[in-house]
Amino acid sequence: MNYWVEKKEKQIHANVFIIKDRCKECGFCIEFCPQGVLKVSEEFNSKGYHPPKLVETETKKCIGCGFCSMICPDFAIFVEKEEENEKN
Template identity: 50%
Template sequence: MKKRFEVLINGEHCKACGVCLEFCPQDVLGVSEQRNKAGFYPVEVKKPEECTGCGHCALMCPDACIEIYRVPMEESVQS
């Protein structure tokens, strides 16, 4: 079965350092227009369908804000 990937970002812990944006080879991520409680514009998932599950964003995130899950095709949430 073909898999898609769900990228979950803890927007309240994100400090908008931008490291994940730099290391995502697929431009899946972008910056939110809403500030979080700490006053940062957190990173959010812009193009989930482009994610290949390489994990670079999560690997590089210094705040452990990013989680990635493999989701069966029919269950994946298309936003």
């Protein structure tokens, strides 16, 4: 039924902002991200912790729910939504 209806699907992407030097590696953002887009990086910050980073294959998967920023005790992560319309 979709042959003559132009189907528009709104895709929501979000950018993840990380303040690496504030991270204390509690792991909450990595464990409780509903989309599972974060993982522990191998680099060290100035305090000697490993800040989170995006999983390389999932860079477009963040939907910007903001739960990581709600659950971060150190104000080290936040997201900003970036909306764009894409034709399928």
